[in-house]
Amino acid sequence: MAAEPRRKIVAGNWKMNKTVTEALALVRELRGMVSMLRDKVEIVVAPPFVSLYPVAKAIEDSNLKLAGQNCHWEASGAFTGEVSAAMLKEAGCTYVILGHSERRQLFGETDETVNKRAQAALKAGLVPILCVGETLAEREAGRTLEVVERQVKGALAGFGAGEVASFVLAYEPVWAIGTGRTATTAQAQEVHAALRAQLARLYDGGTAGQVRIQYGGSVKPDNAAELLGQRDVDGALVGGASLKAGDFAAIVKAGA
Numbered sequence: 001m002a003a004e005p006r007r008k009i010v011a012g013n014w015k016m017n018k019t020v021t022e023a024l025a026l027v028r029e030l031r032g033m034v035s036m037l038r039d040k041v042e043i044v045v046a047p048p049f050v051s052l053y054p055v056a057k058a059i060e061d062s063n064l065k066l067a068g069q070n071c072h073w074e075a076s077g078a079f080t081g082e083v084s085a086a087m088l089k090e091a092g093c094t095y096v097i098l099g100h101s102e103r104r105q106l107f108g109e110t111d112e113t114v115n116k117r118a119q120a121a122l123k124a125g126l127v128p129i130l131c132v133g134e135t136l137a138e139r140e141a142g143r144t145l146e147v148v149e150r151q152v153k154g155a156l157a158g159f160g161a162g163e164v165a166s167f168v169l170a171y172e173p174v175w176a177i178g179t180g181r182t183a184t185t186a187q188a189q190e191v192h193a194a195l196r197a198q199l200a201r202l203y204d205g206g207t208a209g210q211v212r213i214q215y216g217g218s219v220k221p222d223n224a225a226e227l228l229g230q231r232d233v234d235g236a237l238v239g240g241a242s243l244k245a246g247d248f249a250a251i252v253k254a255g256a
């Protein structure tokens, strides 16, 4: 039997933007704009923690899903400022973004802590969106594949094929995030294909064929169709452009 085609997944990472009132206004506008797409493409929004529950209520019975922007590896305890995977799940999340380059660069995230968070996420019933990506210096030194493959291997340590098949990877070159500088379609496709080949080596071809790999880094309405048209690009992780309902809806439509 032929394998199911991978359904595209477009996620909006709102980062530290939007109050609860603003988040609700944005998601209500977005909901109306993408309702006609039904399940042609999976649509995910990742607001700040305080807006998760109200946004979950606002997207009930819609084709939008919810993601947290991070979670801690422990289930509960004295970890001031942190949020557990079970808390995200109960608030209405399906996904959790882990290992975003801002977390790695600004908050000391490592491959090991990303792995621990992913273990906790899976245990709580969340699907991890695991972010990897090279810096400009690493790309210029010809180390792109070595870096992203190390990050993937570290994030997936200890997971079995059956678990990994449902995961989402996000290739986000650090030099393309929030800079207006996008990877070319060829650069994106090269890394995505390399990551899929790595998954086939680590697990098997069937698993590699099921894992969805998003591209992230200055995805906008005018470059989305070309990027999402690449063979191994299964969606987008969108930062800045996800803060405007019209722009994000246009990117989602490019994936449909």
Ligand code: PEP
Pocket: 013, 172, 176, 177, 178, 179, 180, 216, 217, 218, 219, 237, 238, 239, 240, 241
């Ligand atoms: C991101 O933060 O994941 C991202 C890709 O941001 P931007 O789209 O703004 O480059």
